[in-house]
Amino acid sequence: MTLIQSPADVFAAVQKVKAGASAFCTNFFPVESKLQGWIARQELSVEPAAGAVFIFRNDRDFRHLYFCAANPGALEQGMAALPDLKTMRLATDLVGKDSTLDPLLAALEKNGFRRHLRLQRLARIDRPETAGNGPAAGFAEKADCPAILELIESSFDRYGEQLPLPYEMEAAIAGRQALTVKRDDELAGMLFFETQGKASTVRFWAVAEKFRARGVGSALMHQYFQIHAAVKRFTLWVDARNENAIQKYRHYGYAPDGLIDHVLVNEMIPA
Amino acid sequence: MNFTFHRKRITGVLVVVPENERSFAEEMKNFNFPEARSLKLKEVMGFDKRRVVEPGVCVSDLVVFGLEHLFDSGRLKRDEIDALLLVTQTPDHFVPPTSNIVQGRLRLKPDMLCLDLSQACAGFVLGLMQAFMLLDQESIRKVVLVNADVLSRKASPKDRNIYPLIGDAASIVIVERDPEDSVIHADLKMDGSRAGALTIPAGGLRQPSTFETAILEDVGDNNLRAKDHLFMDGAAIFNFVQTEVPPLIEGLLARTGVSKDAVDYFLCHQPNRFMLQKLAEKMKVPYAKMPNSVVEHFGNNSGVSIPTVIAYNLATRLLQERVRVCLAGFGAGLTWSAMLLNLGTLSFNAIIEYK
Amino acid sequence: MKSVVEILREIRPEFDFTASSDFIADGLLDSFDMVTLVAALDKNYGVSIPGTDIVPENFQNRQTIETLLRKCGAQL
Numbered sequence: 001m002t003l004i005q006s007p008a009d010v011f012a013a014v015q016k017v018k019a020g021a022s023a024f025c026t027n028f029f030p031v032e033s034k035l036q037g038w039i040a041r042q043e044l045s046v047e048p049a050a051g052a053v054f055i056f057r058n059d060r061d062f063r064h065l066y067f068c069a070a071n072p073g074a075l076e077q078g079m080a081a082l083p084d085l086k087t088m089r090l091a092t093d094l095v096g097k098d099s100t101l102d103p104l105l106a107a108l109e110k111n112g113f114r115r116h117l118r119l120q121r122l123a124r125i126d127r128p129e130t131a132g133n134g135p136a137a138g139f140a141e142k143a144d145c146p147a148i149l150e151l152i153e154s155s156f157d158r159y160g161e162q163l164p165l166p167y168e169m170e171a172a173i174a175g176r177q178a179l180t181v182k183r184d185d186e187l188a189g190m191l192f193f194e195t196q197g198k199a200s201t202v203r204f205w206a207v208a209e210k211f212r213a214r215g216v217g218s219a220l221m222h223q224y225f226q227i228h229a230a231v232k233r234f235t236l237w238v239d240a241r242n243e244n245a246i247q248k249y250r251h252y253g254y255a256p257d258g259l260i261d262h263v264l265v266n267e268m269i270p271a
Numbered sequence: 272m273n274f275t276f277h278r279k280r281i282t283g284v285l286v287v288v289p290e291n292e293r294s295f296a297e298e299m300k301n302f303n304f305p306e307a308r309s310l311k312l313k314e315v316m317g318f319d320k321r322r323v324v325e326p327g328v329c330v331s332d333l334v335v336f337g338l339e340h341l342f343d344s345g346r347l348k349r350d351e352i353d354a355l356l357l358v359t360q361t362p363d364h365f366v367p368p369t370s371n372i373v374q375g376r377l378r379l380k381p382d383m384l385c386l387d388l389s390q391a392c393a394g395f396v397l398g399l400m401q402a403f404m405l406l407d408q409e410s411i412r413k414v415v416l417v418n419a420d421v422l423s424r425k426a427s428p429k430d431r432n433i434y435p436l437i438g439d440a441a442s443i444v445i446v447e448r449d450p451e452d453s454v455i456h457a458d459l460k461m462d463g464s465r466a467g468a469l470t471i472p473a474g475g476l477r478q479p480s481t482f483e484t485a486i487l488e489d490v491g492d493n494n495l496r497a498k499d500h501l502f503m504d505g506a507a508i509f510n511f512v513q514t515e516v517p518p519l520i521e522g523l524l525a526r527t528g529v530s531k532d533a534v535d536y537f538l539c540h541q542p543n544r545f546m547l548q549k550l551a552e553k554m555k556v557p558y559a560k561m562p563n564s565v566v567e568h569f570g571n572n573s574g575v576s577i578p579t580v581i582a583y584n585l586a587t588r589l590l591q592e593r594v595r596v597c598l599a600g601f602g603a604g605l606t607w608s609a610m611l612l613n614l615g616t617l618s619f620n621a622i623i624e625y626k
Numbered sequence: 627m628k629s630v631v632e633i634l635r636e637i638r639p640e641f642d643f644t645a646s647s648d649f650i651a652d653g654l655l656d657s658f659d660m661v662t663l664v665a666a667l668d669k670n671y672g673v674s675i676p677g678t679d680i681v682p683e684n685f686q687n688r689q690t691i692e693t694l695l696r697k698c699g700a701q702l
Contacts, residue, residue, distance in 0.1 A: 196645055312661075316661060505657050552677075553678075
């Protein structure tokens with residue numbers, strides 16, 4: 001496994017597999033701005049195989065596994081030859097419409113991965129009026145970072161939900177991408193979003209347990225929609241089993257749009 | 272639909288453009304459009320300068336100015352005008368026809384036909400067809416075909432996709448019988464089911480103008496437009512032109528047994544440079560044969576665009592030579608039309624400025 | 627020869643096209659940009675994208691653009 005030093009290395013490795021591939025498959029769709037950060041922090045490594053390449057990204061106590069393969073067969077074989085499968089905790093994502101992912105799911109499951117989480121993408125199709133008479137939500141400050149991270153880590157699955165690392169959260173706060181509601185200097189709830197052009201996505205929306213049912217969540221959503229009045233497309237990912245969350249999002253006009261994200265983990269991650 | 276005309280010809284072309292010139296890059300600054308993007312669009316679409324009328328100036332003003340110029344320079348006599356065909360979609364009034372208004376202002380003779388034709392971008396070809404048909408009447412020896420529009424007055428200043436592209440102008444084209452045994456062929460199609468792609472929704476009787484129809488609405492993509500304003504579904508129109516126009520022209524050439532190489536110029540309506548280059552590429556016609564430089568100097572000036580190409584790109588050539596051209600007009604209706612004819616020699620072929 | 631993403635970046639440098647799977651719905655490309663993009667792609671890849679293929683569906687994301695380019699004979 002080699003540490004990746006530049007974006008060019010990444011693209012070269014991917015191109016090599018793509019060239020002449022019969023049924024190229026991949027789950028690696030790096031967002032350029034984030035890619036730079038991962039490489040700068042030496043979080044990205046690469047491991048080539050025959051007809052495939054595997055990319056690892058460091059996270060808390062595990063790594064994300066990305067692959068590019070000439071076809072599902074090459075994926076399966078390449079993976080079988082990976083020594084890291086037995087030594088590292090790995091989580092991987094497969095995003096698509098349900099049925100198209102079957103060959104890739106099979107390849108992963110044959111190599112000791114099991115389904116861990118299923119996320120659903122929701123898109124906002126309705127625009128119901130939101131109530132603006134709750135507690136005020138404001139932009140997060142740098143000092144809020146630890147509390148926000150704690151809330152996110154305790155509310156969401158770390159293997160499946162792409163939790164931000166401290167430096168990412170700090171950058172998001174500095175970029176005014178996080179809203180908070182505070183009660184007596186304590187963090188009651190937060191909403192972390194990403195917006196570009198006319199599209200915005202909610203990364204995380206959570207209310208601390210002791211502050212629930214007090215309008216904190218709706219205050220955050222209301223403020224989120226207020227500052228995004230010009231946005232045309234709202235999306236977000238939610239754990240498909242979390243009926244509670246899905247119901248809440250439906251209340252704001254969101255509905256599933258058919259895109260699914262299967263999160264799989266290997267045997268090194270305990271059930 | 273096929274048309275054949277015998278012994279008809281164009282004998283003079285005059286285009287009247289307002290003196291007032293606007294710059295695309297300057298205007299786009301009002302839309303928070305960075306200069307770098309404006310420059311790219313200038314290169315690709317040809318958006319640079321356009322001519323627009325001062326507030327209050329109407330079609331009859333431009334036309335009267337042009338005709339007086341022709342009278343004063345001895346190119347045309349008042350009493351020679353047997354028919355005045357005025358093609359416009361921005362008339363002075365609903366009633367009376369603008370051609371009658373022009374007749375009245377210029378004190379033209381009562382023994383003449385004044386006819387308004389409601390057409391825009393396809394209006395030159397359609398107007399020519401009507402002019403040719405009129406000349407079959409013994410009493411009609413000279414038709415003055417006018418195309419004129421002041422669409423800048425109907426474009427929303429807050430609609431970035433339309434406002435900076437529109438040009439105003441009028442053209443006066445003299446059409447007469449041809450002593451030579453010439454034949455002109457044309458082909459035309461219409462599709463009213465797609466009429467919604469190019470409209471001014473309010474102001475007619477279906478939706479009369481009220482204070483509400485003047486209210487600017489956010490129509491998506493950050494453009495503001497009222498129901499009283501011109502609406503163009505850019506993507507739909509682009510696709511319509513690319514799909515329908517090449518087969519129409521190719522069909523016309525095939526029917527008449529004329530090869531593309533035998534046509535000296537393809538003179539098309541000029542919406543923007545990109546559209547015309549793509550048409551040329553599709554039809555495998557060299558760019559030089561399909562001039563596309565009207566937009567960058569005058570804007571998209573509706574039915575006047577083809578006369579503008581004639582007067583701008585072929586200014587002196589047509590005074591001395593005869594060339595074989597294929598005209599193509601396409602736009603509101605939806606309408607698309609093509610005409611194969613010889614052009615030249617003309618007794619005048621000029622562009623003048625309305626002051 | 628530039629990549630599709632590089633060309634997109636030149637047209638709208640303020641956006642990260644790798645973070646979107648629907649450029650038009652996400653407001654990263656408008657109708658003017660599409661035309662500028664086609665002209666740039668034609669030039670960069672030495673192709674002539676037919677006017678009838680200039681429809682939003684073909685410019686949704688990098689994958690659809692690359693599919694269109696391959697159809698026009700571009701070497702990617």
